[in-house]
Amino acid sequence: MESLSPLAMKTDLSKGRDYPEKDHPFRNSYQRDRDRIVHATAFRRLAHKTQVLVTHTSDHHRTRLTHTLEVAQISRTVARQLLLNEDLTEAIALSHDLGHPPFGHAGEYALRDCMVNHGGFEHNRHALRIVEELEYPYANYPGLNLTWEVREAMALHSKVPDCPEVKKYLKYKQPFLEAQVADTCDSLAYNAHDIDDAISLGIIDFSDLEGSKIWKMAFAKAQEILPKEATATQTQLGAIRILIDMHVYDLVENTRKNISLSKATNLEEVRNMETSVVCHSPKIEELKHELGAVLKQKIYNNFRVQRMANKGARFVKRLFFEFSENPLQLPERYKTRIITQGLHRTVCDYIAGMTDRFAQDEYMKIFNPYFDV
Template sequence: MTAEIGFGAQSRAVYAENPANSRGRLFPEPESPTRTPFQRDRDRIIHSSAFRRLKHKTQVFVYHEGDHFRTRLTHTIEVSQIARSLARALRLDEDLAESLALAHDLGHTPFGHEGEDVLHDAMAPFGGFDHNAQSLRVVTHLEQRYAEFDGLNLAWETLEGLVKHNGPLVGPDGAPLGKFKGGELPFAIREYAGQQDLLLDTWPGGEAQAAAIADDIAYDAHDLDDGLRAGLFAIDDMRAVPFLADILAEVDGKYPGLEESRRIHEIVRRSITRMVEDVIHEAVRNISQVDPRSPEDIRMAGRCLVGFSERMAVSEKDVKRFLFARVYRHHDVLAVRRLVARVVKDLFGGFLADPDLMPSPWNEGLQSLSENDIARRVCDYIAGMTDRYAIEEHSRLFDDTPDLG
């Protein structure tokens, strides 16, 4: 079978997840007469409290720094758009790809990766912290909205794609892979594995792979955009990256003298387009080679099928190295990161020492919990905070809350 690009096509490929064949939910529910299981998952994610809080969680720039910079919410929406485009072109299930994109950052801490790093260090004696695993914990436990179960009771395919965002977590022998190699899987994943088998030793389906690469594309593009508009580097600095230099030459050649804001937008949108088109053509080539006849064939292919070509993968790493040096390690960004790290560290230490300081319902039933359980509850509470709420809580407990203005 030859894989085809299906822009606008309504037909679903044989290797796409079919909602009619979903493996179901942990807690059985009657089917919706108006929505597929994956459409229902998307709606549950959008209506969750954790999704709304993404509005005030940092991407790179802290919430007060400007209304035009990305937040976790705007990043998530951009990932969702790219994931749907990829799924449509590859004739995957668009609703599942969208659900996975919308849910992928629900477990992120306040203050971006700085908050995650601090929580991981603080939780080292208690099983550590990982934002991908925390996303699973949010949708299977922490969201408490329904009368009959904790979490959102999402379909198996959504949970599987969410937990395997970056590929298989364990090898055939059950030993952790990737960043977990030589250690153990995060607490949330180990805890949930006892309830439902998410096939942690295989690749996820095509929809999850599309959502994962969409995350990378969106990250690169919007961090270039935000970094330029924040003045952390100049447009001409991008000439050091061949991929960006080529796009810049294309834009300047077609639109000489273009005003800077439009010039920035042209560079960013062309970056997204080139990466998306590369993924589509590479995925079509990979799918044609493997000739999958079912979603299970995608999982058992032994490699990622929806990703960058080798050439684009090199270019994308060049972009990331540039962003690391010019944005993430910029002295202005680092100065704020040091301040917010202290906020998260102080909050964890304060609440762990006196968990009664947490508001209800977080401070309820503490007498029956072990030290590990209390630490996990403190971690869950802090991880769910928005940037500004974390600052407010620090001000409530401490007299030396840093001024981020």
């Protein structure tokens, strides 16, 4: 095995955990973090939370869980090529969407609106609350007691840097490289798999992607290398594999170039740079932006996607209002938290933890007079 880059985060340099623990005989700290995340209740719930398309519309399209696994797989590949800490990179990637509520971004925006006068809501902040407080598998301390580095990466993924949960992690200008890798691979993964899902579900066809140069390049390459008898589905999947490979190759090569030009010799220097080191080349970044614009027009603004998103947002807002007006309807475990957390934060935590299916069932139990409570 090759030794790690001088710019990698070393396990023995970890700032440790809030609650000290004995070392494990054969798993390092970041491997234990990864395993704790995978075994967390919040992680399992991702299997039934919307990525873009609501989970019950098909058994085959992505959920938050499958997206998370794809991000982790790509992130680990990139980390290996850059001689970074693969275990830390994987743990960060697996944790990055733990805080998402039901119904995708529509659910998040709905909760954000509900909490605008009560401390706000943002899924990265909520992910920190999950791993630091809301999960309770251990008797000796709250949360998962993850290492500082994994929690820092989760915090720095946040778009709300001035909130108390995030501020304590803002020592440096840049995240460490493993966190930069996971963050970049997130968008890389969802661009590719959103195309796959949208084509498979008939929301778009190949012609809808004509406005994206990078897709046309990937599709042309797939047609060139695949046998003539390849089916449309095989060509589609081949093009998506090539699309991912193009992004990953460029990311690795451009990051190597950035590292070389920076002349950085240690992690401290990397973290005090003005811009991220892990990024695509300007050419690929431009093509990614063009692809993103096409996906927004053809997929995210599609009437079917918008209808389901708006349904989800209405579920969330009505549940929030109902539980806030009559908190006696909350489960006992949440009622007891109102004293310490406040009513609205408690209601927000309850709804944010729901899967799509559970949220719909709760809605029916409360608003449908013929549905068993």
